[in-house]
Amino acid sequence: MPFRPLPSIERFLLSPFSLLLAVFIAFVLNAYSLPLTDVDEGAFSEATREMMARGNLVSPTLNDEPRHDKPILIYWAQAASVSLLGVSEIGFRLPSIVFAVLWMFALYRFCLRHGNPTTAQVAALVMALSLIVGFVAKAAIADALLNLLIALAMFGIYDYFCACRAGRGRAENRRLLFGIYAALGLGFLAKGPVAVFFPLLISCLFFVSVRAGRQWLQAVFFWPGWLLFLAIVAPWHVAVYLDQGDAFFRGFYLKHNINRYADTFEGHGGRWWYYFAVMPFILLPFTGWLFAIAGRLAGQLRRNDSEALFERFLMIWFVVVFVFFSSSGTQLPHYLLYGCTPVFILLARHRLDFERRWLAFVPVIAFALLLAALPEVLAFAAGRTTRAFELTLLSGLTEAFSDDARWLLPLLSVAVLALAFWRRLPVWQGLVLAGLLQALTVAFVIAPRVIGVTQGPVREAAMIASRSGDPVVAWRIIMPSFSVYRQASTPTRVPAAGELVFTRTDRVPEVKALLAPSLVLREVYRRGFVTLARVERQDKP
Numbered sequence: 001m002p003f004r005p006l007p008s009i010e011r012f013l014l015s016p017f018s019l020l021l022a023v024f025i026a027f028v029l030n031a032y033s034l035p036l037t038d039v040d041e042g043a044f045s046e047a048t049r050e051m052m053a054r055g056n057l058v059s060p061t062l063n064d065e066p067r068h069d070k071p072i073l074i075y076w077a078q079a080a081s082v083s084l085l086g087v088s089e090i091g092f093r094l095p096s097i098v099f100a101v102l103w104m105f106a107l108y109r110f111c112l113r114h115g116n117p118t119t120a121q122v123a124a125l126v127m128a129l130s131l132i133v134g135f136v137a138k139a140a141i142a143d144a145l146l147n148l149l150i151a152l153a154m155f156g157i158y159d160y161f162c163a164c165r166a167g168r169g170r171a172e173n174r175r176l177l178f179g180i181y182a183a184l185g186l187g188f189l190a191k192g193p194v195a196v197f198f199p200l201l202i203s204c205l206f207f208v209s210v211r212a213g214r215q216w217l218q219a220v221f222f223w224p225g226w227l228l229f230l231a232i233v234a235p236w237h238v239a240v241y242l243d244q245g246d247a248f249f250r251g252f253y254l255k256h257n258i259n260r261y262a263d264t265f266e267g268h269g270g271r272w273w274y275y276f277a278v279m280p281f282i283l284l285p286f287t288g289w290l291f292a293i294a295g296r297l298a299g300q301l302r303r304n305d306s307e308a309l310f311e312r313f314l315m316i317w318f319v320v321v322f323v324f325f326s327s328s329g330t331q332l333p334h335y336l337l338y339g340c341t342p343v344f345i346l347l348a349r350h351r352l353d354f355e356r357r358w359l360a361f362v363p364v365i366a367f368a369l370l371l372a373a374l375p376e377v378l379a380f381a382a383g384r385t386t387r388a389f390e391l392t393l394l395s396g397l398t399e400a401f402s403d404d405a406r407w408l409l410p411l412l413s414v415a416v417l418a419l420a421f422w423r424r425l426p427v428w429q430g431l432v433l434a435g436l437l438q439a440l441t442v443a444f445v446i447a448p449r450v451i452g453v454t455q456g457p458v459r460e461a462a463m464i465a466s467r468s469g470d471p472v473v474a475w476r477i478i479m480p481s482f483s484v485y486r487q488a489s490t491p492t493r494v495p496a497a498g499e500l501v502f503t504r505t506d507r508v509p510e511v512k513a514l515l516a517p518s519l520v521l522r523e524v525y526r527r528g529f530v531t532l533a534r535v536e537r538q539d540k541p
Contacts (some may be wrong), residue, residue, distance in 0.1 A: 006424060011163050012208055014121050014434055022436065024133040029443040032090040035481065036457035041069070041140045042481030045092040048078040049484055058239045059248070062480060063489045066244065068251025072236050073143040073189040077333065082329055087487060092140035100137035103148040103341075104128055109368070110155040111345060114162075114310055122428060123348035129435030130344070131284040132337055142191055150207035151341045153199040156180040157219075161207065164215045174224075182226030185232030192252060198338060202320050207314050210304075210355035274331045275322055282336055285364035285416075285434045289427070292360045293350040309391050311349070314342035351428035360427045361420040364434050368413035373439065375401040375409070388506040392529045393453070398451040412441045420493055455481065462486040464525050465500050465532060475503040475511050477530075495535045500524065505531045 012018055036042050047060040047067045055369060060067045060075050077095040085091035104124050111120035127133055127482040136143045180199070187195025200220070207216035219225075240248045259282050280287040300311045321339025325331060370377075382394035401409075419430040452489070463487030465472045473490045474482070482502055483490045494514045495501040501511055508531050512521050520536055525532040 006429075008430055009425065009433075013125065013429055014118060019121065019124055019128070020106075022128040022439070023101060025436065026439040026444055027100050027137040029440075030447060031138040032088075032092045033095060033241050034089065034447060034451045035459040036089060036092065036140060036479050036484060037451060037455055038458070040356060041092070041441045042479060042484060043069070044074065044078065044142070045140050046480040046489075048075045048082060048092065048485045049087060049487065050081065050489060051075055052079050053487075056243070058236070059243045061489075063483055066251070068248050068249060070142050071189050071192055072240070072251070073186065074145055076143065079180060087484070089117075089140075092484075093138060095143040096137055096139055096141065098147045099144040100133065102224045103151055105225050106148065106155060107341060107344065110151075110158075111348065111425060113159070115345075115349065119345075119348045119351075122342045122351055125432050125435070126286055126347050127341070127344040129432065129439055130282070130286060130340070131438070131442070131528060132282045132334060132340075134439055136334060136337065142452050143174055143337065146187060146191045146195060147337055147341065148477065149183050149190055149195055150198060150338055153180050153183035153187065153195070154202065154341070156183060157199060158175045158310070160219060161210075161212065161215070161313075164212065174222075177219055177222045177225050178228060180219070181222070182232065185229040186230070189234050189236065194338070198321060198324075202317050203262070205320065206316050209312065209316070212215060224461055271331070272326055274334050275326050277331045279292075279322075279336060280363055281367075282333055282340065283343065284367050285431055288360040289347050289361040289431055291363075292356045293353055295349070296350060296353050299348060311346060312344050317342040347428075352361050352426070357427055358420070359432065361416070361434075364417055364431065364438070365413070365420060367438075368416040371446070372410040374414040389504060389529055392505060396453040397450065398529045400453050405449065405472055408445050409441070412437055441508060453528060457527040458482050459485050460527060461502060461525050461530050461532040465502065468500060468524075470498065471532065472500045475501050476507050477502060477504050478531075497535050500532055500534050502530075502532050505529050508533065 019525075036045055042292050043062055047062050049066070050061050051057060051059075054061070057076065057079065058072070060072070060316075074095070078092055080087075081094045082091040085094065102128055107127055108120045109529045111123045136147070156176050156179045160173060160180065163176060182194050184199060203219075204216060207213055283290060297311065297315060300308045300315075318339040321336065325335045328335075375398070378394055379399045382391060382398050385391050385394060416434050419425065419434050422430060425433075458479050458481055462482045465482075466486040466488070471488055472486065472488070473495045474490045475495065476492075479502075492500065495511065497519055503511055505526060506529070508521065511533070515521065517534065520538045521533045521534055522536050523531065523533045
């Protein structure tokens with residue numbers, strides 16, 4: 001029996017208001033107040049702050065040590081934002097929010113060119129409400145910028161393919177190619193070779209699959225485009241070489257690209273099945289939607305009409321990213337996001353192709369039930385652990401979720417179950433509404449409590465250290481946001497007399513053991529796993 005959609009809900013979901021609401025909840029809500037998270041947000045933010053404090057806009061440092069993790073573009077964007085808004089959470093996060101909105105807008109425009117307004121609207125909603133996109137959009141890191149630039153390059157590549165097939169003029173092709181190379185250059189400045197590698201490989205496989213290799217070679221050997229690429233990329237590389245020699249090139253290109261792919265860094269991944277395990281969480285609440293249409297997508301590969309070729313391009317894009325990072329020695333969940341933009345489009349295009357309603361809803365129902373049980377899970381885990389650090393952290397989280405979260409989280413599961421059972425509601429509409437509820441729950445219930453426990457003490461300790469005016473060092477703790485909040489770099493070493501030491505509470509005995517017999521440690525601040533203490537000379541009897 002066909003669905004009879006509810007006109008009021010459909011009008012809301014296809015209106016600009018639903019997009020604005022999704023952007024506000026997923027990209028903006030609490031981004032201006034929650035403490036910066038460590039390690040990544042703190043590291044990017046502190047590197048930007050130090051760059052501005054030193055007046056050196058070429059070579060980022062972290063706690064006065066060279067930082068070679070990323071090229072310069074995100075630091076410039078954050079510096080521009082902070083110069084307007086000051087050293088604050090929103091000052092560092094605003095560039096990611098803006099880039100995420102531009103990424104969504106580019107997706108919307110691309111779907112309009114190769115689809116219709118409804119597909120464009122649904123694809124934008126799916127993107128904004130996917131779990132990992134919300135995290136990336138609110139984080140002061142480079143990934144929203146990189147995904148925007150990869151998407152722009154890939155959209156330009158498909159537009160170029162369509163222009164070649166339609167026999168459009170040489171001027172149109174050159175315009176598209178210049179846009180592609182500009183996106184590649186900016187992407188290279190945002191995160192290095194990965195921004196060029198994926199567009200080149202994916203476009204090669206696609207053009208060869210449709211017997212258009214000659215057009216691909218014409219694009220690859222478009223020398224004015226490479227000159228534009230070099231004009232974007234080369235000036236900063238020359239400047240950083242003049243400033244610090246080949247240190248950045250060895251640190252970034254060898255260590256953080258070649259070695260990161262070949263070896264496992266910091267215990268992150270290295271398993272072929274890693275992305276099979278994490279992808280369901282990355283795409284929530286739309287994971288089941290993808291599973292439900294997987295068979296239809298596979299059938300598209302056998303066709304050669306224009307609609308099937310478009311979806312072939314999107315599927316090759318996703319599969320290449322998935323396979324590449326599944327083979328990588330270092331794996332992190334957000335790496336897969338480079339291949340999720342085409343998934344958002346495929347879901348929107350097949351929004352009406354549902355024969356297995358429950359398959360589409362099972363993952364989000366399971367996630368909602370897991371969140372409902374979270375307070376009990378945390379309490380159970382706290383009762384089982386014997387390690388001091390884990391016990392302190394889990395006890396803090398258990399207390400944080402002992403308030404109204406105990407009924408707010410089950411309320412989400414009840415609402416998701418109601419959407420699943422509401423048979424008059426088309427599946428795509430139910431999942432988008434579930435996405436709005438999920439984003440609101442994460443932003444309003446989960447994030448404030450988790451970040452409050454894990455980062456709130458760091459911010460408070462930093463503010464106390466800043467007001468004291470004493471020199472500060474860190475001992476065996478990696479929390480770059482501490483330096484951001486006290487607006488001064490924090491070296492890592494054994495503290496001396498008259499200095500404050502910032503460390504984990506369970507490592508205070510280590511610090512005491514390292515001090516000379518004439519020195520004592522006086523606690524200044526302790527909350528959760530964080531301690532700030534002053535090294536003083538022992539009073540003589």
